[in-house]
Amino acid sequence: MALSGLDIYKLLPKTNCRQCGLATCLAFAMQLAKKALPIEKCPFVSAEAKDILEAQALPPIKPVILGTNEFRFELGNETVMFRHEEKFRNPTGVGFIIDDSLTDDEIILRLEKINQLKFERVGQLLAVNLVALKQNADGARFLQAAAILLKHTALPLMLISNDPAVLKQAAYLLKDRKPLLYSANRQNLKSLGELAKELDLPLVVSGQNIDQVSQLTQELNACGVKDLILDTGIKPLADKIWDLTQIRRQALKKLNRSLGYPVLAIVDQADPYQEAMEAAAYISKYAGIVLIKGLEAWEALSILTLRQNIYTDPQKPLQIDPKLYAIGTVNPSSPVLVTTNFSLSYYTVLGEVESSKVPAYILSVDTQGMSVLTAWAAEKFNAEAITKALTVSGVKETVGHKNLVIPGYVAMISGDLEDQSGFKIVVGPKEAAGLPAFLKNLH
Amino acid sequence: METQLVLEKWPGSISVVTIGAKTAEGGSRSQTVQIGGQTALPLMFKEGVMPNRPKIAFEIWDIAPVDFEQELMTAYGRAINDPFTWAQVCVDEFKADLICLKMQGTHPDFGDRSPQEAAKFVSKFLNQIKVPLIITGSGDNAKDNLVLPACSEAAKGERCLIGSAVQDNYKTLVASVLADGHSIIAESPIDINIAKQLNILISDMGLSLERIVIDPTIGALGYGLEYAYSIMERARLAALSGDKTLACPFICFVGQEAWRVKEAKADGRQGIAWETLTATSLIQSGADILVMRHPKAAENVLWYTDGLFRGQ
Missing domain, CATH: 3.40.50.11600 (Rossmann fold)
Known part of the structure; x- marks a missing residue:
């Protein structure tokens, strides 16, 4: 919720000194609320008030950028609950989980398929965004597999491991590609927070519910880790939609900074139709990233087409050059x-x-x-x-x-x-x- | 610290429409189907009641289909050539809640069956197929005005859902539906104002808002799906905020739209995915009845709604 002119007025010195060029502090507060003047115009404002006002000006859902090269993408920075209110801005990143227990050849084959999942529709290029490597075997295997990813795909990368030491080694191996780390929880908060800070990497924060996640983001923020993505775990579809909706509402309606981050949703369905339905549900309902496993072109095209629909600007239909x-x-x-x-x-x-x-x-x-x-x-x-x-x-x-x-x-x-x-x-x-x-x- | 949830409470609710009448109610259906009744936004189970899950109606024609994709023809096999066998397969094998009978054979270009023939067909259909019935015309306005009243009369007392009424052609159908105890589909061209206006016109004729189901006109995935998606969200927000003239359930003709498009025709599994995602996405924006064509797509959507409504 944005601060009103009166809310801002309460933070000002209330001396009506006119240094800002306006007759009263109240008039200045009204201009601040409209974002017509910067707070710097007031020479006497307290540091505390300035912090509050500056925080107020930040987007309610923090924009986070994944990747480094031409495939990098931004998520977050959304401003509405319903697309007809304005538009949804940053299309959900669609990513694929690859298990490190596969053979080298199998991993390479999958990466080649993923790299080719590109479609042209209605004059737009629809492409997938992310590859996530998941540790199932020992640490050495995870590092080998990470090296394969580095070599065989240019897409932004994500590392999934329960072992902070292994995650750290893999993160160093891929550090120039700025991989997304999965994930900080109650137990490993300190070590993963430090790693993310050290290498300036985005970090997923996992909890079983909104409260746990909110608590963790506050602690990480206090340590100076800023690029966070939220995860409330794999749960039944209706519960997941509730979490996604509630987090979006917390960020937009209450300006709850501890939940003002993009959200990740992992789909865990073996059947490709079921996987597509669940991924589509999360795309419509606010997910910043959706992770799936299925590599079939027809499945990817249907999911990406839904994303294209939902993220089309309702005020500006897709147009071509009239000629x-x-x-x-x-x-x-x-x-x-x-x-x-x-x-x-x-x-x-x-x-x-x-x-x-x-x-x-x-x-x-x-x-x-x-x-x-x-x-x-x-x-x-x-x-x-x-x-x-x-x-x-x-x-x-x-x-x-x-x-x-x-x-x-x-x-x-x-x-x-x-x-x-x-x-x-x-x-x-x-x-x-x-x-x-x-x-x-x-x- | 515990996060204080943002909970939305709505003054309005969506009306409940019942389709089908059992013997005790003056009909001959084996069961009845209820839709609507929500008191919160779609799938927000923690904020209100969702007493009725979205229902799938299988689209059946009164003639062997003329332009169906091979994928669809294969899915039904030879049964598709006879409407009664086709419908029976949907009920027995695919567990159809509802059948949506399209009177395509009355269209001047598709056999031009007379209203009398259509009425006879509907009577026979009701005799053989016992699930609740939706009846739609062939899309030829002039002919529908003759055919649908005849069908309505033949199905008197069965509490069918009949459509469609449109803004410049609703009076004939409303009068029949009113006289024969059915409910009506009110179709508007992806336009919330026309949807509202048409509902008012229909209720002004004496057919209560509780007997109207809105067809918002949908586009398939990739072909304007998002327009219907947002229109439905807007209508639901208005209805829950207290606008009774928009508080009707939605029917979405998913199958006919999905199977028209290039991507669906290109590959069987892609076609099924296309129909499936068109349906599930519209469930998220409030669809109450999904009229579908492919049994595998219907099975997918059933899995989806079972999962959503489990434990509710």
Whole structure:
């Protein structure tokens, strides 16, 4: 909860000295609450008050960065409970647990599969984020396996071990990659806290419940360990969703700093469908990192697509550049299809045109990211807008015919559009799925 | 120090809708199904009651399906060619709580069956299949206005859920549903204001809000899922805050949307995952009935709701 002007006023000297440029301390407090002036404008403010106000300005959920290279990613820094309130900012990091009890070859094979889990959807690259090595065998094996990770993947790394001494050796081995350490608990708090500080590494804090985790983060914070990630353990789905929701509420609604960190959720299901469902549940409900084991491409794609949906900015639909796109080996007699610049519309049409193998032009009209019917209703995909796009995009100079295919859902604008643009309008199918058959029969 | 939990208490609750009527209630169903009744946000079990878990309705057509993916055809085998066998398999093998019967064969492009034929079909269906029934039209507004009243009458007293009423075509269906003792699906195009408006229009005709189930119109995973997800969250927040005109359960037509998309068609397991995650994500935003197609996806979702509601 943000401090009000009156709350801030109570922290000020209340002398109305006017050094800040305002007539009264109360007026200054109001400006501070609006973040319109910095606290430094007051020369007499106490150090304590300054600390409180500065802490107040920090984000309620601390941003933490994992990794060092081009694959590094930020988590945390979220500001809302529901995506419609603003948006969810930092997409959940999706990571994979690898057991060190596997053979070298098996580990390498898994890493190669993980490295290839990349998909392009609606113009965005969907990729996985993290590899976590879990100790099951002796310490020497853990270090061997860690060395394999170092060599065979560029993704951010995480180390999971119950033995602080082994964890320390592995952390030193990977220190340039800034691995995430798993995990500090009541017993090893001191040694892991020191290790994290020594190497400046992010650290997972584990407890069985919110209270335990909150207690541990306060102690670690007091020792100067700042980059923390919370974990309340593996538990039934409903309990886990409750923990995730409660931690988010504590951070946002109560500004509870001891729980103002990203949260990690480990999925422990052998069946890939069950694993996907649970991972998806945590992505929707606030997890900063989700760890799974399954490496099937179909499972990863469905999980990453859900993440893409949930983390799309609701105020700004995914859009593409509104212009004329040439698909395949086009020539001046290739057909021209018109659609919106809403990514989903464009890429759906694109996919069908490609699969039809008929070279064609797609004219993407600037509808500010609205879909066909929404844009038509908002008069951004009507005869005027399309006529303008035909001119601006250079269609007339590019093709040698005057035929234009419009989506079946806006068949009603045919007459107007024909009059205004001078093009002959051909009404296409309502659904993009009908395009291959339609294009093949066009001539 | 113990953390003081942030607990939310809501003045409102979601209405309970019962589907199906047993013999004693004037119908012939083997059981009834209740949905709704929540007094807190989805899955927040510690903040209120969730008396009814989300239910799966298997989508069945009155004709052999025309454009189903091979993966779906294989899952049902030959049974899919006969609606009665198809439905029986769903009840016996896949433990369907509900059947959603789509009268596709009445569509002008899919056989153009007459309202009389449709009514006869519904009577026969009710005779053979004993679980509670959802009946939907073929999507052709003009034809649905003739077919659905006939189906409604044929199912009089069975307390079906019938749809869909839309903003510019609801009066005929509301009148039938009202006369024959059913409940209604109110469909709005991913728009919370239209959903609210339509519910008001329907209740103004005398069909109480407790007999309305909202179809918010959903998109599949990767195809606008997030729009429905957020609309449903917003509607639930409004309903729990006390807006009775939005306090109706949700029905989501998951199967038809999921199996339309490229990713589902590309690979069988991916298709099942697509339908599964579309359903489970919508359960998180408040879905009460999931109309599904693939038995494996339905089995997955059943596992998910069993896990969530265990011990509740």
